[in-house]
Amino acid sequence: MNAPHRPQAARLRRGRFSETGRIYLVSTVTRERQPVFRDFTLARLAIRELAACDALEACETLAFVLMPDHLHWLLDLGTADLSALLRRFKSTSARRVNAARNTAESPLWQTGFHDHALRREEDVAQVARYVVANPVRSGLVRSVRDYPHWNAVWL
Template sequence: MGRPPRIDIAGLIYHVTARGNYRQNIFRSEADKEHYIWLLAHYQQEYGVRLFAFVLMDNHVHLLLERPQSTSLGEIVKTLHGRFSKQINRERRQVGHLFQGRFYSLIVEEDAYLLELTRYIHLNPVRAGMVESPDQYRWGSARTYLGLDYYPFIDRTYLALFGQRPQTRYEKYKAFLAEGMIQKTNPMQNIQEGRFLASLEFIKQVKQAWEASL
């Protein structure tokens, strides 16, 4: 049985995961990752996407974003990954799919899970044993949240929850990440129906809105 149609509603928060075809590596070099980030910044601006967090692993990508009013989630990801795949296939002189079929997306209840998901995404390289702490990993938004680098296309609105002064926010977010490393919290354990990270009431509201739009 195939997956149900994707619920695609403007204003919802989505956690997108896209894997390499046959779980093979998407990125083989730093240049590959730099090119993906350039495209991510380009389409974030073109489509007006609120991008809260991202990380590039060797064989998969995590994006945490708000779907804009004018463009569907599917079109955004398809355009981004289509252009990246075309460039990579040309450079590698290969044909076929770079990404594995249909990307996976979770609808996220913003107030309950967004901040926790930024931590989950930023700790991916640590869980994979690639680095000892998230500040050591360049290929994501963690260092922007920690004030070490700056990607202007990242929406850091939720850092305001950690204090008024930028330095205070960075230090408290670093402690928030460290707490996650100790506790090994995993919000994915709370997934509902395979496509929601949300309360039952929120899921009900989303389904009603989706049905009304059809």
């Protein structure tokens, strides 16, 4: 029997090209947009997995913000394939988060992700500022300094 057709997931993959040394802005959301990362401890577990990807030299994180129900991650792709990198991050972060909340078999992330390969002329610092300002734009905080789940090397 064929798997159910997911036109949006297919559209997200179509034309995806993984290029070492290219800067990507990646976004992914939690399953059914559950606000899992309102919990400080669970958010820090997921953020630790971003650092683990950097440590493996799979990428270099330039900026990120982990919102209650989604992640925006600006990265310089290293040795990994972009799709493999996201699979690894989502898999390991889900294992750690689910272990902490005793939901071992519960899906944490929705299938797929959105990516944008920055063009050479795009201002990386401007994109990084856009990423980390997400909690302010969404009304969670008045200043990005008041939001605990972000970091940036490009500001």
